[in-house]
Amino acid sequence: xxxxxxxxxxxxxxxxxxxxxxxxxxxxxxxxxxxxxxxxxxxxxxxxxxxxxxxxxxxxxxxxxxxxxxxxxxxxxxxxxxxxxxxxxxxxxxxxxxxxxxxxxxxxxxxxxxxxxxxxxxxxxxxxxxxxxxxxxxxxxxxxxxxxxxxxxxxxxxxxxxxxxxxxxxxxxxxxxxxxxxxxxxxxxxxxxxxxx
Amino acid sequence: xxxxxxxxxxxxxxxxxxxxxxxxxxxxxxxxxxxxxxxxxxxxxxxxxxxxxxxxxxxxxxxxxxxxxxxxxxxxxxxxxxxxxxxxxxxxxxx
Numbered sequence: 001x002x003x004x005x006x007x008x009x010x011x012x013x014x015x016x017x018x019x020x021x022x023x024x025x026x027x028x029x030x031x032x033x034x035x036x037x038x039x040x041x042x043x044x045x046x047x048x049x050x051x052x053x054x055x056x057x058x059x060x061x062x063x064x065x066x067x068x069x070x071x072x073x074x075x076x077x078x079x080x081x082x083x084x085x086x087x088x089x090x091x092x093x094x095x096x097x098x099x100x101x102x103x104x105x106x107x108x109x110x111x112x113x114x115x116x117x118x119x120x121x122x123x124x125x126x127x128x129x130x131x132x133x134x135x136x137x138x139x140x141x142x143x144x145x146x147x148x149x150x151x152x153x154x155x156x157x158x159x160x161x162x163x164x165x166x167x168x169x170x171x172x173x174x175x176x177x178x179x180x181x182x183x184x185x186x187x188x189x190x191x192x193x194x195x196x197x
Numbered sequence: 198x199x200x201x202x203x204x205x206x207x208x209x210x211x212x213x214x215x216x217x218x219x220x221x222x223x224x225x226x227x228x229x230x231x232x233x234x235x236x237x238x239x240x241x242x243x244x245x246x247x248x249x250x251x252x253x254x255x256x257x258x259x260x261x262x263x264x265x266x267x268x269x270x271x272x273x274x275x276x277x278x279x280x281x282x283x284x285x286x287x288x289x290x291x292x
Binding site: 016017018022023026027030031033034037041045057062066069070073074076077079080081083084087088089174177178181182184185188189191192196197 | 203204205206209210212213216217220223224227236237240241243244247248251252254255256257263264265266269270272273274276277280281284
């Protein structure tokens with residue numbers, strides 16, 4: 001699964017050995033790691049500091065969250081396949097995999113919306129207790145990140161219809177993929193910490 | 198248009214199968230009578246393995262040879278380690 005870039009704009013700079021876009025995205029992701037660690041750290045300390053904490057399995061919809069984990073892991077696969085399609089210069093497959101990634105992202109938000117609507121119907125809103133504050137903050141911030149990834153991939157999908165996309169902007173897919181996989185990794189930790197433990 | 202020297206699709210599907218198996222395993226573990234500490238360690242251990250799979254294979258870190266990039270990737274985790282060491286006494290002794 002090595003890289004075989006043919007996009008002249010994605011050439012590694014001699015000063016860093018890394019293409020600018022890729023380095024920029026990794027720097028952004030490093031700041032995102034710090035932000036989510038702050039949020040998760042606050043959540044863990046709040047839980048540890050309080051004597052009692054509701055069992056997540058009794059308050060939250062674990063099957064829906066497990067389904068969402070399946071959806072997001074599968075979207076990571078289709079995103080990785082999109083990057084491979086760029087390296088293999090297969091634009092039709094690239095469009096198919098990008099479209100699947102977008103649809104899976106929308107499915108994730110749809111399930112999340114269903115979960116939220118259930119909570120709202122039972123009067124569980126942000127501000128109705130520390131458990132719900134943590135739940136809505138952590139999953140809400142993550143959901144916004146998923147939405148940002150969907151919008152970016154929609155823009156990429158539109159760009160793929162340009163005849164020179166692979167030659168001039170193919171590396172955009174890899175940079176967007178890094179972001180999408182990061183959002184997946186965040187959920188890999190959110191799911192057990194919020195829903196299972 | 199496919200070229201045997203270009204990256205294939207199948208290895209990514211294999212990684213995905215492992216990820217789904219680990220998802221099932223992590224969810225199953227949460228229902229096992231292994232005690233709170235045991236469950237937390239197992240579930241977070243599985244999450245860590247999933248993260249490594251995504252990072253190494255989907256994000257291509259496995260084939261990454263650039264030292265500056267590895268510094269960028271690992272530096273936040275160094276800071277997180279320091280932060281955990283700072284707050285750990287508050288969690289374990291004063292909570």
